[in-house]
Amino acid sequence: MVRTEKYDFSFTASSLRLNQMILVAKSIAENKEIDFVNDLGGGKSSTGKRMLSELKKRIAYMTPTELELLLVGDLVTQKQLGFVMVCKSYGFIRDFVIEVLREKLLVFDYQITDGDYITFFRRKYDLHEEMESLTELTKKKIKQVTFKILEQGGLIDNIKSRIIQPQIVDVELMKSIAQDNSYWLKTLLVSDFDIERIKR
Structure with a gap:
């Protein structure tokens, strides 16, 4: 039997969040800490942590060229x-x-x-x-x-x-x-x- 990839439905918590994704990508590129509580969580620590985790998951799939394009495109x-x-x-x-x-x-x-x-x-x-x-x-x-x-x-x-x-x-x-x-x-x-x- 062919093993089926397990679906991850955690996207329901975050939608596309392009601006926040760029913000996280910039912090990674510049090796800086991000204020995830205020910048991503609207003042809530748990929301900010969850958003940061989801956005980092997406950015982790990027090649260096793609990361650059995200920041300057x-x-x-x-x-x-x-x-x-x-x-x-x-x-x-x-x-x-x-x-x-x-x-x-x-x-x-x-x-x-x-x-x-x-x-x-x-x-x-x-x-x-x-x-x-x-x-x-x-x-x-x-x-x-x-x-x-x-x-x-x-x-x-x-x-x-x-x-x-x-x-x-x-x-x-x-x-x-x-x-x-x-x-x-x-x-x-x-x-x-x-x-x-x-x-x-």
Whole structure:
């Protein structure tokens, strides 16, 4: 039997948090302490610690080139990089983007429906025993935050209409991601043709 990767749903506590992610990345690059209580936790120590842990988890997947791009890139590049790191950190979001959004985009279907999400969730539920212990409240939160992250990352227009937004990815960013592993370009909805082209 093939062993299935365990899903981590801790993203429900933090959404994309791009500004805070850049703040943490800067503190790491400059080797400085961050005031996580005030800068990340809104004055609460436990919230700040949790946010710092989640953001460090995402940043840990970055190559030095990607970290540099996060700090000096334009807003679109920063959003896209932040989103790729979310996909690297949380398999559920990665799979939803690659298996649902990207597949729909390839056949020019730009609308994400509740049915798309439910079908995906049920399929994964059968493969991931850790999902059996999720409460109804947690399931609702997972759906809510998943779509919020897609909106914040610019992959959909908004959480209400959920229209997929094809991505224009800067060549420098594409090369940087491809040098690490071109597979991750799929999370930005890049076609196989363009992925092969950037690898040459």
